[in-house]
Amino acid sequence: MPTHQPELRTVNVTRYAKPLREGGSLPALVEADDDFLYVLKFRGAGQGTKALIAELVAGEIARALGLRIPEIVFATLDEAFGRTEPDEEIQDLLRASEGLNLALHYLSGSITFDAIVNTVDAKLASQIVWLDCFVTNVDRTARNTNMLIWHKELWLIDHGAALYFHHNWDNWEAQSLRPFVQVKDHVLLPRASELATVDAEYRAILSPDLLRSIVALIPDDWLKNPSVLESPVEQREVYARFLENRLTSSQIFVNAAIEARNALV
Template sequence: MRTVHALRYVTPLREGGSLPAIVETDDDGMVVLKFRGAGQGPKALIAELIAGELARTLDLPIPEIMFVELDREFARTEPDPEIQELIRASEGLNLGSDYLPGAINYDPAAMPVEVELASRIVWFDAFTSNVDRTARNPNLMVWHRKLYLIDHGAAMYFHHDWDSAGEACTKPFVLIRDHVLLPFASCIAGVDEALAARLPPQEIERIVALVPDAWLVNEPAFQTPAMYRQAYVDYFVHRLRVRAAFVQEAIRAHAAHI
């Protein structure tokens, strides 16, 4: 992953509680910036990074993810005190994704999704326990007639309670029943083996290793960032081994929509 530096705050995206923003960066690009100092804290960025890079490994359509270096002086030109405080609390390394100008929110009534792609996305969201891909809030964008997955900060809810993460790992993801693409996902069993094969332990380790030490803090369950990282690796490696639970639940949920 590459690192860019934020140069100019363009506009806030007042969606949810994290106050992401569009910023201009030193590579002449525009990114949607997620702030480490937002109310959801570093775990939202960890989920965004790990789930996003898992999606990329699975060859799912996702905007480029990058680290964004933020200087606290960036806040001086921002008139909104709330945003000033957010910027100062996020000094250092944050996370951004490529801004897709002119992209529109996905509407399932206007754009049915091809069966294999829908099945792969449903599999992925069941694997990562993403609660935020519903008809009310699909977190899917259409850009140049192509679907893109965005905003994975609400995935991986297990890391908000590490004491029960081991148990959560083996459970089906029952909220997959609300997935916006579930009605199109008729070949979940057919994509299962190929998707799992793309995520050997060494690939999961590579992705988790991208998480900066500065984000792996204030978690009582772990004494060091290395221990913290290993817990993510162990969770996902084991979840793939027992994936029949979430795969079968997704298949049952799809059948209920027919």
């Protein structure tokens, strides 16, 4: 059984290498003060800190389950960092992202997963489908797999579209108990024939304490939304309860995924 004690390092961004113009968030390849390269996700882009929260929580849940995820770190962007950037769009993004951001270790030499070329065994496919149903990750389709092959192994990236309940907090409890209908478009669903087995294994790993320890990693600075809930403590409590509810009622999304797969195969 995988063991996991969630803990993130913090690095300081020292060099903006190049933009990675994929999707709407404009991530960038950067170098940090530990001399490693990272894919930086900006708090000032797209969905703001909600995308960073989803990336952090879903990524660390995947890691706890033994799936391969590049190391996730907190990345600090100094206020002076973007002053010499000639591209106005990038300069605005850097200015809007001063402070604490999120970054993933750059997998140099990796290639994008292609379902036609790359094969995934039934167990791993079932594990990834279960994860995405659990965290409601809508972004693992044939058009955009968000998986990489690195050193002949499959790595998961880009979970910023997960946990979409937090874009509308009013009915989070109802959303926690719903099936994940978007699973029908999941690139690995046709291969996911062991969902029931994986469900039993993963329910044994993801204890409430483990889920809460991952949610506790969310910085207060990313939870400044007083129009929704009063405090970061209350917002973390909603994240934790959403995940706990979803785990307790996992048969709802597992059965829906099995039905969706049966319709395909």
